[in-house]
């Protein structure tokens with residue numbers, strides 16, 4: 001039986017990974033900040049699917065939280081076969097409206113934690129000649145979109161580069177780049193979502209099903225859903241200057257019209 005470790009497992013995309021992987025018979029290590037939610041989730045997945053689910057309370061905005069997860073990834077008595085670096089959050093507001101300290105927290109969770117956890121996971125995977133890491137980025141990585149987009153662009157670049165460096169070792173890495181997904185993300189950030197059209201919303205379970213299929217196909221970047229594949233194709237051919245204008249006006253003006 002294989003074991004997957006998911007950060008930010010308690011809601012949204014992370015919870016969808018946990019449901020799907022448990023249904024497929026994987027044991028799980030569930031990591032997030034809220035112990036009670038983690039324990040409820042572990043019990044439910046164990047009872048429903050008969051898998052083992054371990055709970056790790058860890059705040060990835062802190063060194064201590066990162067070290068807790070690194071220690072579990074480095075425990076060779078119970079190796080991790082799949083790491084899903086999913087924990088993340090958004091900020092409401094543009095550059096200078098968000099305090100620098102909050103931007104730094106975002107970089108800690110989205111970049112530093114992803115780097116340290118990926119490195120801790122990949123070392124033993126490489127020795128065993130098998131394993132995989134999914135780093136949850138966003139289509140925001142491909143458009144000018146403040147610190148959030150920049151942090152997710154880092155996730156994509158880092159993952160593609162590391163995947164190339166590890167090719168032939170049996171260890172696969174993939175960046176997952178969803179569009180808008182119905183989760184707790186926007187509510188937690190205090191963003192209204194009334195201005196986002198219905199057609200732009202994705203379902204977390206479908207996003208995860210596509211992600212795991214893409215991982216199986218050996219993709220290093222996964223953009224779930226044809227609508228977003230088309231949009232990102234257009235983004236590639238749109239001049240950067242024009243793109244910045246469009247995303248500044250539309251992409252971040254959340255809230256009632």
Ligand SMILES: NC(=O)c1ccc[n+]([C@@H]2O[C@H](COP(=O)([O-])OP(=O)(O)OC[C@H]3O[C@@H](n4cnc5c(N)ncnc54)[C@H](OP(=O)(O)O)[C@@H]3O)[C@@H](O)[C@H]2O)c1
Nearest residue numbers: 008010011012013032033034060088138180181183184185
């Ligand atoms: N929803 C979207 O539209 C969308 C689109 C593209 C990409 N994404 C990305 O998808 C990932 C998951 O987001 P989501 O939409 O599923 O959001 P969500 O429903 O708000 O879930 C976020 C998860 O991350 C955990 N988390 C947040 N901060 C953490 C921290 N400091 N340390 C450890 N765990 C932390 C939360 O649990 P606790 O509060 O218990 O810690 C929760 O389990 C994020 O990386 C996000 O950037 C989301």
